[in-house]
Amino acid sequence: MSATxxxxxxxxxxxxxxxxxxxxxxxxLCRPLTAPAAVAVLLAGAALLALAARRxxxxxxxxxSRRAVLPWMVLALLLAGWExxxxxxxxDSAHPSLSLLLDPVLDTYPGRLVxxxxxxxxxxxxxxxxxx
Amino acid sequence: xTPYVVILVGFAGLLAAALVVDVLGxxxxxxxxxxxxxxxTAMTWRAGRWMVWGAWLWIGFxxxxx
Numbered sequence: 001m002s003a004t005x006x007x008x009x010x011x012x013x014x015x016x017x018x019x020x021x022x023x024x025x026x027x028x029l030c031r032p033l034t035a036p037a038a039v040a041v042l043l044a045g046a047a048l049l050a051l052a053a054r055r056x057x058x059x060x061x062x063x064x065s066r067r068a069v070l071p072w073m074v075l076a077l078l079l080a081g082w083e084x085x086x087x088x089x090x091x092d093s094a095h096p097s098l099s100l101l102l103d104p105v106l107d108t109y110p111g112r113l114v115x116x117x118x119x120x121x122x123x124x125x126x127x128x129x130x131x132x
Numbered sequence: 133x134t135p136y137v138v139i140l141v142g143f144a145g146l147l148a149a150a151l152v153v154d155v156l157g158x159x160x161x162x163x164x165x166x167x168x169x170x171x172x173t174a175m176t177w178r179a180g181r182w183m184v185w186g187a188w189l190w191i192g193f194x195x196x197x198x
Contacts, residue, residue: 030197033197037196038193038197040197041192041197042193044192064169064172067163068163068165068170069165072153075146075149078146079146082139094134096136099198106195106196112196115195116196119192119196123192126171126175126188129172129175130181
């Protein structure tokens with residue numbers, strides 16, 4: 001490395017990031033449809049909800065117009081409608097709902113690990129957005 | 133085209149549409165906004181917070197535990 005080169009700086013992981021990674025790695029050991037999996041989800045959910053309830057951030061002004069929210073509402077309704085269609089159509093391997101489609105992924109440890117990481121990271125982000 | 137493919141294409145299309153709306157919102161295309169900004173707005177009022185946290189909990193329980 002020449003004298004002018006600056007080593008790449010990596011943002012340090014915070015305690016919460018590390019905790020989320022460790023928790024996800026452990027929780028992903030629990031297979032879906034088991035009591036340990038339910039406990040793993042409910043424990044993390046309760047912890048983040050408790051954190052969110054304690055958090056005090058000054059209220060922020062509303063930052064999106066109704067016109068900006070509308071496309072997301074439409075997409076959410078379409079997703080719910082399509083999921084309902086799949087469920088009423090059969091909800092089996094030939095007519096899979098979203099959860100059935102994701103089952104092969106979530107049946108593997110790496111798939112569950114990614115799932116837990118995404119879910120916990122979203123929850124952590126939601127905590128940082130809490131206002132009163 | 134089998135029902136499986138029809139359903140799969142539907143979900144993939146919705147995911148693609150969400151990505152397009154999010155990317156356009158990040159690029160500043162009016163009136164679109166990214167999903168994160170819309171969620172932040174929803175969480176500025178009490179019922180919105182309940183809905184967002186409820187959806188988050190449901191997603192975790194439904195897909196990871198059930």
